[in-house]
Amino acid sequence: MRDRNLWNHSCAEQFDAPILDADLTADLLIIGGGFTGCSAALEAEKQGAKVVLIEARTIGFGGSGRNVGLVNAGLWLPPDTVCQRMGQAAGERLNTTLAEAPDAVFSLIDEHGIQCEAIRNGTLHCAHSKGGLDDLITRYEQQLRRGAPVQLLDAAQTAQATGTDVYYGALQDMRAGTLQPLGYVRGLARAAAQAGTQIFENSSVMQLGFSGDWLARCKSGSVRAKSLILATNAYHTGFRGAESVRMTPVNFFQLATPPLPASLLNEILGQHQGCWDTGLVMTSFRKDKAGRFILGAMGLPDRMGIHENWARRAMARLFPGLKDQSFEFFWSGRIGMSVDYIAKIQRLGERGYSAFGFSGRGIGPGTVIGRSLARAVLNGDETALPIAPIDAYQDKLRVAKGLWIEAGARAIHFTGAR
Template sequence: MKNLWSDTCAEDFHAAPLSGEISADLVIIGGGFTGCSAALQAAGQGAKVVLLEAETIGYGGSGRNVGLANAGLWLPPDQVMAQMGQQAGIRLNAVLAEGPDRVYRLIERHDIQCEPVRNGTLHCAHSAAGMVDLQDRYQQQAVRKAPVRLLDIKDVLQAIGSKWFHGALRDQRAGTVQPLGYVKGLARAAAEQGAVIHEHSAVTGASHDRDWTITTTQGTVRAPALLVATNAYSKKFKGLQATPTTPVHFFQLATNPLPDRILADILPNNEGCWDTGLVMTSFRKDQAGRFILGAMGLPDALGIHRSWATRALARLFPQLAGQAFSHFWSGRIGMTTDHIPKIQNLGPNAYGVFGYSGRGISPGTVFGAACATALLSQNETDLPVAPIRGHQERLCTAKGLYYETGARLIHALAMRT
């Protein structure tokens, strides 16, 4: 199984494991969007920051992402307000609406090589009911004066090049990136600002006595502030509560680069797309002309998802029928029951951030920077959401199995007629 993003990443970042005892103003656990954004923000403020990554930067969901830099959450804004309360919901909606602006400003400022394209994204109606949902989402965004447009069947045929969809909601605030390039670029920029980053440095324990002491197999970091940014890839270690999420898997497949004569009518403006299906499907192109198809599900030995992808590719875009997939990879999404990201108090001057529910790029960038500032200043005023004392996700394993079983059943039957 080959990850396309690993094979095509233009950002070359490597760091040595932690060795010995060091001190910092802020220690971060996790080298994804959130952790690297936090490290860059803290270093830019002149703080001494140390980031520990158990594998390599972007090894988890950040390096396995679809690459859609969306505005807002998966939930429509009215539902965010209904679940959080009006004031808190208005704040989170407003902060995340500006998320893509922050992403693309960082890309430009630090010359991050991540194939950035900001031509919007398309939320595609897979059915008549899906179109009704998009009409409601459009109304909610239009009231907020967001730059969105509802596409009918004729418009969506021209925009996507497929007859399969009933319409789409275009959001001009959003765009696409090569996600591993983006997160490695954040790490490189943070290191250039003075952040100390260590890969292959899995945390084995944490304790607090005036300062936090974070241990790995080869070293120790002491710091007054701690940020745990491992999300769906959290691992238990002694002395610190794990951040709970329901694991949902998402796989992707990519073709070899295709000639212009084949791709000419498919996503001519290079938007990133996902649909309204209960078992969501995503699709996009990369800079080299590969077509990338993704969906919920865990790659399995029976080949159910790969077989579905072959059928789906031919049905959605007949001109791509028979094209072989050169890459097939997957990652985990950290899902919460209410689909609202969390900042959890883990102890004195310590946060755990988790639960993006499939929206990691923009929210992770925003939450990481905000948490770094709050921890260093000990002022929570500008956090996107209020920190919580505790959070429980019940029956996480059972829920994950439920999602996977549903994905396998739908993919076993779909696109056969």
């Protein structure tokens, strides 16, 4: 069961591409076949550019194909905190852009007929404690000031919406929704390829350099391009000319049951909302189209089964009717966590950019940032980017923070203190 990814099993979108085995030229080279890279490729084709996208493994192999599948509006941070960390004008610019991100995602799904189980019935941010409810009240007030279609649910309303009475309340955001993340990213790749993008899988870049143009060398081919977007995020392996981005290492695992019996389907998340809680070590839960219950949390699957055993107890606590349910799928992925939980755009040189650090919010931000990067790199104007580019990035405490997060997750999950 370990490392069995549900999304690989249930994905309706099929996509495959050849290995790069020739020397090519392009207007834009994209390295990385996730949400950001595929969105950038599709937008660049709309702008009339000749695009080549290289993926070291397969489209959606990284975080995009291991995602929870919540299409959220905004960042993990409250909008006022975004402004405090970025400055008022820059923060509101990013808040506004990401508030509209679900519109961009669901519009692309409709436009290109992407088969990804898309449901736009909102998401629920659930208060696991009284302190968590206070946090949601603050977020609710901040979102209301910005005209967001959010609603604060009390405990009874939350129980009715979710099917469990363990939460103190929830913040409902009707801009948001759920999807099958691998289906979404493969659909973006398919649309980009149909528009003209040359996509190559299983083609690891070995060396990257710039001398008038960007030149990427793989084992059996190369690409020379005027512009570059590096979109590998948490799955960047590092190669000559592009060292690994030094972000906090954070892992997130998920488990999924077989399809639930009809007697439970309407009792648990009857409207198919995606949910996550206010816990320091966050937990998520949702259903897929087939009616499987999917539970996720921070942590790296271990040989002792700490996280898996916790998941069984947590599922039974949330929904006693599921106490005898087994898990059919179990997979995990890496999150690109930035030092301040705000995504980054970094200049790599002339007409070259990298995007990373979505901090668990890859679908919406990846889609709109990829799109905006394509426009900026092709027209040479970065002023329209939702985030001002930086020239360098580092997180000196990344290793210690990563170990602390994993240790905290294991401690909480070992004791079952939730």
